[in-house]
Amino acid sequence: xxxxxxxxxVFATGYQIFSICVPLITTPYVSRVLxxxxxxxxxxxxxxxxxxxxxxxxxxxxxxxxxVAFLRENKKQTTDFFGxxxxxxxxxxxxxxxxxxxxxxxLREYRMLLLVHVxxxxxxxxxxxxxxxxxxxxxxxxxxxxxxxxxxxxxVFLFVKDKNDAVIYVLIQSVSSIAxxxxxxxxxxxxxxRAYVSLKNFxxxxxxILSLFLVQISGSVYMxxxxxxxxxxxxxxxxxxxxxQAQKIINLSTTIIxxxxxxxxxxxxxxxxxxxxxxxxxxxxxxxxxxxxxxxxMTLGLIACSSNLVxxxxxxxxxxxxxxxxxxxxxxxxxxxxxxFGYQYLLGTKQDRVMTLTILGGSGCNVVLxxxxxxxMLSVGASIASVAAxxxxxxxxxxxxxxxxxxxxxxxxALKCLAAGVVMFVVVVGIGWKLSSGFLQTMGLISVGAGxxxxxxxFFKNDFVMEMVDRIKTxxxxxxxxx
Numbered sequence: 001x002x003x004x005x006x007x008x009x010v011f012a013t014g015y016q017i018f019s020i021c022v023p024l025i026t027t028p029y030v031s032r033v034l035x036x037x038x039x040x041x042x043x044x045x046x047x048x049x050x051x052x053x054x055x056x057x058x059x060x061x062x063x064x065x066x067x068v069a070f071l072r073e074n075k076k077q078t079t080d081f082f083g084x085x086x087x088x089x090x091x092x093x094x095x096x097x098x099x100x101x102x103x104x105x106x107l108r109e110y111r112m113l114l115l116v117h118v119x120x121x122x123x124x125x126x127x128x129x130x131x132x133x134x135x136x137x138x139x140x141x142x143x144x145x146x147x148x149x150x151x152x153x154x155x156v157f158l159f160v161k162d163k164n165d166a167v168i169y170v171l172i173q174s175v176s177s178i179a180x181x182x183x184x185x186x187x188x189x190x191x192x193x194r195a196y197v198s199l200k201n202f203x204x205x206x207x208x209i210l211s212l213f214l215v216q217i218s219g220s221v222y223m224x225x226x227x228x229x230x231x232x233x234x235x236x237x238x239x240x241x242x243x244x245q246a247q248k249i250i251n252l253s254t255t256i257i258x259x260x261x262x263x264x265x266x267x268x269x270x271x272x273x274x275x276x277x278x279x280x281x282x283x284x285x286x287x288x289x290x291x292x293x294x295x296x297x298m299t300l301g302l303i304a305c306s307s308n309l310v311x312x313x314x315x316x317x318x319x320x321x322x323x324x325x326x327x328x329x330x331x332x333x334x335x336x337x338x339x340x341f342g343y344q345y346l347l348g349t350k351q352d353r354v355m356t357l358t359i360l361g362g363s364g365c366n367v368v369l370x371x372x373x374x375x376x377m378l379s380v381g382a383s384i385a386s387v388a389a390x391x392x393x394x395x396x397x398x399x400x401x402x403x404x405x406x407x408x409x410x411x412x413x414a415l416k417c418l419a420a421g422v423v424m425f426v427v428v429v430g431i432g433w434k435l436s437s438g439f440l441q442t443m444g445l446i447s448v449g450a451g452x453x454x455x456x457x458x459f460f461k462n463d464f465v466m467e468m469v470d471r472i473k474t475x476x477x478x479x480x481x482x483x
Contacts, residue, residue, distance in 0.1 A: 022149055026156050030169065031245060032315040038166040040241035044231035045113040045170075047224040048103060049120065056096025056121060060089055061130045068134025072191070079192040082131065087197045089125050096121055116170045123178035128185065135191055144183045152176035225363070226382045229370045234378055243379040245314050246324035247386075253302060253332045257294050258339045280345070281406055287340045288410050293464050295333035296417040297424055297453045302329045304428040305445050311437035320379070327383040331390050338394035341401050354400055362393035420456035424449045 031039065064085045071077045100121065104114040132141050155172045159165070188195065230240045302309075303326055310322040346355040366389035373381025401407065428449045435441045457465045 022153065025153055027245070027248065028313050028315070029157065030160065031313075031318055033160055033162060034166055034169065035163045036238035036241035036317050038163050038169075038241070039244055040231075040237040040239065041110060041113060042166055042170060043227050043240045043244035044237070045107075045110045045117070047227035047231075048107075049100070049114065049117040050224045051228075052096050052099050052103070052117075053120065053124060055099075056093045057089070057124050060085065060092070061127070065130040065134045068131055072135050075191070075193060079194065082128075082192050082195065083197055085130075086125075086195070090197065093121055093125050112167045113170055116167060116174050119171075119174035119178050123174070123181040126178070126185070127181040128188065129181075131188065131191060132184065140187065141184065145180050148176050148180040148183065151179075226366065226370055226386060229367075229374055230379060230382055233371075233374045236378065239379040242318060242320040242324060243382055245318055246321040246328055246379075246383070249302070249309075249313075249321075249325060250328050250331050253298050254335045257291055257298070257332070257336045258343075280349075284340060284345060284405075284407070285410070287344060288337070289413055289463065291333070291336035291340060292410065292414050292417045293457070293462065295336040296414075296421040297449065299329050299332045300421040300425040301428065301446065301449050301453075302332065304425050304432060304449065305442055308432050308435060308437050308442050308445060312439060312442070324379055324383045327380065328387060330387055334387070334390045334394050338390065338397055341394070341397040345401055346397065355397075358393050358396040358400065361396050362389040365389045365392045416457070416460045416462065420453050420460065423456055424453040427452050 034042070064081075067081060067085075068078060071081055097118065100114060100117060104111045107114065129141050152172055152175075155176075156169065159172065160169045185195075227240055227243065230243060231237070306322045306325040306329075310318060310325070314321055342355050342358065346352075346358075366385050369385035369388055370382055373385055375381075377384070398407070428445050431448060432441075432445050435445070454465060458469070
């Protein structure tokens with residue numbers, strides 16, 4: 001079992017890292033070819049479609065994966081459930097298809113971009129990753145999705161040639177999505193007897209799906225709404241392009257932290273079941289230390305490196321994204337902290353309702369500030385609103401959680417991270433203003449910054465750094481046979 005868990009963790013984490021790297025491969029090329037206008041149009045229509053897809057799938061995949069995990073010891077029950085979920089997905093996707101048709105008719109300028117997303121909707125119906133994940137078979141989904149994504153990357157470079165190819169770009173993404181869903185049907189005989197559609201137990205499944213949907217929809221409101229509001233409240237399509245690319249870089253940074261920190265959620269859940277409040281506090285302290293240790297230098301480092309990064313990574317047409325990164329960089333540390341209190345603690349202790357309410361609080365703040373700032377400040381206003389919304393969510397969660405458990409004191413630890421981060425920032429800015437923009441220059445700045453930060457944290461005797469040093473010493477002794 002331990003070997004199986006480690007294997008699944010390697011595949012799941014490896015695929016997340018690969019998903020992070022895909023934009024790093026395609027973004028510099030796509031930004032230069034499609035230009036801000038093309039990226040802006042894609043961002044606007046993708047945000048609209050994300051809401052359609054969200055309501056068209058509800059919480060089906062999360063619910064289905066959990067139920068398969070319950071039923072997997074009985075192949076007949078799993079087969080029956082498989083057919084029932086297919087019927088649920090087929091029925092709830094129909095309103096989504098109709099909505100997409102109506103919106104594409106109203107937004108004639110974006111009609112083709114929106115209609116291409118019909119392929120994505122069909123892919124969501126036939127997608128069965130949830131079946132494999134319910135059986136903890138992460139290897140097959142990771143391998144097949146890896147191959148499909150690689151083919152998609154090649155197609156982008158082959159077929160997306162100028163700023164008029166936005167539809168082709170979205171088409172490649174959509175076809176890749178449905179192709180990934182199709183290939184997963186090969187091999188399902190290992191887990192079910194046959195594939196069929198059944199309306200049995202529809203109502204029971206629907207109620208269970210809705211409970212998980214509320215968490216998903218609350219978290220998605222200001223993830224996409226700001227892009228829709230930029231598109232509808234301004235006449236400048238490029239503003240959405242600037243904002244999209246800046247947010248993409250921010251999301252890459254936060255994913256690196258949150259995908260690792262959420263490993264502690266099962267531990268917190270186990271401690272909750274055992275009424276081990278000391279254990280919960282211990283795991284939260286470790287997790288907070290981790291996100292502060294990584295989040296602080298990543299936030300300050302991004303601000304310090306943005307002027308060198310943006311011109312070569314996104315292209316000179318996206319220089320305004322540099323300004324947006326200065327504003328949005330704090331999201332990295334703020335989001336990482338609320339990931340600990342929200343996704344690890346609140347969801348780990350089955351407080352879905354509280355999690356939903358705190359995120360809705362941030363969403364309300366985001367909508368109000370967007371309405372006030374976007375007409376005057378365009379994408380800059382949306383960036384300010386996003387930072388404020390993330391901060392509100394984090395604050396609400398901290399205020400609620402502190403009533404239930406003793407939140408570990410992290411003031412001293414945070415100050416050390418901040419001090420090391422400031423020294424790193426000064427050094428990187430001091431070196432960076434003399435350098436021209438380029439890949440090697442940015443990598444050099446990141447290397448110097450990381451070195452300075454780690455040396456400072458070594459001086460402060462940081463636990464993570466000291467453990468790393470001890471492991472290096474142990475490995476050296478083993479290699480050279482020294483005692």
